[in-house]
Amino acid sequence: MKKTQIITTVFEYDSVDELPLEEQELVKNAKEAALRSYSPYSKFSVGAAILLENDEIIQGNNQENSAYPSGLCAERVAMFYANSKFPDSAVKAIAVTARTNGSFSGNPIPPCGSCRQVLLETEERFNQPIKLILYGEKKIRIVETVKEMLPLYFEKEMLDE
Numbered sequence: 001m002k003k004t005q006i007i008t009t010v011f012e013y014d015s016v017d018e019l020p021l022e023e024q025e026l027v028k029n030a031k032e033a034a035l036r037s038y039s040p041y042s043k044f045s046v047g048a049a050i051l052l053e054n055d056e057i058i059q060g061n062n063q064e065n066s067a068y069p070s071g072l073c074a075e076r077v078a079m080f081y082a083n084s085k086f087p088d089s090a091v092k093a094i095a096v097t098a099r100t101n102g103s104f105s106g107n108p109i110p111p112c113g114s115c116r117q118v119l120l121e122t123e124e125r126f127n128q129p130i131k132l133i134l135y136g137e138k139k140i141r142i143v144e145t146v147k148e149m150l151p152l153y154f155e156k157e158m159l160d161e
């Protein structure tokens, strides 16, 4: 028997002002996107903003549906749109935030498991780390790569094994 430990490093900040300007701008874009979310069922509005290698910023938000599973999370809306519009541009970072009851969540919102898998595909596709900036009004968490957020991940090489 061999015991292995997997370590995830998380950087925590108290205020967005502590981040570099480029990241502050990305958070601002995620907040803007959250305001346009279509989430009449959960009333949980999520906004995501993606910074591409070509300096474009792509926003996305959750899009819900009366047939609940047909809706999609903000992170995947943003990532699929980024990859469809700029298929040759790597992704540098993604900022995520959420609103409930008329204000932004105090705690940072981590991407769900399905979104982590989708973000990982893009990280692998361009072989470049994607920084996750998870914004809450009281706390901001930064994780340097998607892989760290999804240990023991599934990837395309496994399809050939």
Ligand code: THU
Pocket: 039, 042, 044, 046, 061, 062, 063, 064, 071, 072, 073, 074, 075, 109, 110, 111, 112, 115
């Ligand atoms: N949601 C996101 O957009 N991103 C996440 O990471 C978690 C959940 C959305 C899906 C659904 O529209 C609402 O939040 C409640 O789960």
